[in-house]
Amino acid sequence: MIEAIFGNKTAAQVMLYLFHYGEAYANGLARDMEITLSQVQKQLDKFEAAGILVSKKMGTVRIYSFNPKLGVTKKIRELIQVFYDSIPLAQREEMFHERRRPRRKGKPVIKKEK
Secondary structure, three states, X not given: XXXXXXXXXXXXXXXXXXXXXXXXXXHHHHHHHOOOHHHHHHHHHHHHHOOXXXXXXXXXXXXXXXXXXXXXXHHHHHHHHHHHXXXXXXXXXXXXXXXXXXXXXXXXXXXXXX
């Protein structure tokens, strides 16, 4: 049903991903959701042109997030929350298993021991 609201499956996945993480960059989103980079970029550009998303450049990477200045963004996030909450926890953990975002310059790499 969320696909019908946002127009297609890729758009819905992009919005769920952004809702879950708060921000994303195209290549990481494409890798995590197993979607082609061109499809992801097309959707991000579409949402940014509509004013729903904003982007900022961090080094060579463009980071996208919801537009806090757009009044309707809060309602869109509430709508996404309904669909997000309806996804079973196991499926949600599979969809959003690991965050991939650019590492801050100078941040040490710490490996977690299992």
